[in-house]
Amino acid sequence: GVTAPGSSTNVMVNFVLAKAGLKPSDVSIVGVGAGSGAVAAMRAGQIDAMSNLDPVVTLLQRSGDMKVVSDTRIVAESEKVFGGPMPAGCLYAPQPFLDKNPNTAQALTNAMVRANKWIQAAGPGDIIKVVPEGFLLGDRAVYIDAFMAAKGALSPDGSFPTKGADTAFRALASVDDKLAAAKLDLNAVYTNAFVQKANAKYPKG
Template sequence: MRTARKFPAALAAAGLALTTLTACGGGTSGAGAADDANGKIKIMVGGLDKVIYLPARLTQQLGYFEDEGVHVTLLTEPAGVQATTSLVSGDVQGVVGFYDHTLDLQVKGKQVESVVQLAHAPGEVEVVSNKAAGQLTSPKDFKGKKLGVTGLGSSTDFLTKYLAVKNGVQTHEFTPVAVGAGQTFLSALQQGSIQGGMTTDPTVAQILDKNLGKVLLDMRTPEGSQKALGGPYPSSSLYMNTDWVNSHKETVHKLANALVKTLKWMSTHTPEQIAAKMPADYAQGGKKLYAQAIKDTLPMFTEDGVMPADGPATVERVLKAFNPNLKNATVDLKKTYTTEFVKKAG
């Protein structure tokens, strides 16, 4: 890749999947403008090896960021809530994470917007351990259970609470446990420290392959989202501080071009072809299992990066069902996303 010659630091950051917020620096509000002036952008991903965020790394692997003249460093945090913190503190210019954080941040006085909507379904799966399968057959059985989420305040936490409340279980009647994803989630399920939980591929594929549990609720498709949440649930997105977007439109347009080009590429290639472009260490359960994980998750992605028309309203309804910060708050949904850049992408 050209990045290897010209931008070794960026490639190292992405290739090694830096995992600590401290690696980004101390968080100065002026960092974004300075980095952009040098043609370098830092994007924090809420789990770089998760299939739900695959377009971010795939765009880099395909060379589309460089084709647009933007030199992107991809960093990673295990949960979206931590990625959001790095954006608000000014350590990074963008986050690839769930759109629902833009609503949560708005009521806290932070104006953040989705500029590329990568997905129109959550891509999340509620699983249950084999041992607990008899007592945990639907969200109605969440009461008294310990349920895994990537992080407290994360989108998996949000969705778990919504499913509970929707099915008559109050949020204080079960215990969300922050177990991350991948091996930490698998271990928690295997050891019985959680009875079930919400996670994504490739973790889901590994749970089924190792026979550690079974699927309770599948939201990897628009149909699954409709059944569980009552509508499309825009999830994975590139979101950024609105002020930064408005003052760096040319850069945002280039980022949107690259990501939309990737979404279109994904729609015309097989899961095996997509898997072959990704780093080898992402396929921890083997190439075949990783390709299957991609296949199962592909329906969640958009092909054009455009926000689904009724998606924001679904997210608002879901969050207001359990989140006291949003329950009586007025959210200006039009300020939580923009289609300005993806509509011009090409």
């Protein structure tokens, strides 16, 4: 069970399978979403294993319905699975959009950088006040536990890791044959220029 076929959780499955000497075609991949549907699918036995996100993972782990075998919320474990730093959430856009709308791109980057800095200093009580109710899966304590487990994996200043593009390319190539065959200048596919400006303008968030 993955959030959706071809998604980042599907990529994670492919990498874990490869480390066990298996191919993606050796298993059946089913999309179960990232909310209550995923929880229900696991509890009903509709899937045998799952690659998913929090708070789904923490909820099922705490209830004893699932055992975690590979935890990419832990940076060292993530790098072990993917072979390097794996960017999971970022801003991306076609180059013509950036050329035409640099102020919009900068404003969005400012917001993410400031949010990352706020998160580093925020406690569980601060976080729970700003998270939409629908994300809590009916259990605030589970969400807080999930947040604390993943907090260390969040970028403290919003910067994209130097080796992140290479790791992401290898991960995406595992689910996209055309991408796997492409020849790319990976240094040209990302920039920290907007992030650097944001940090200079908002050094304290």
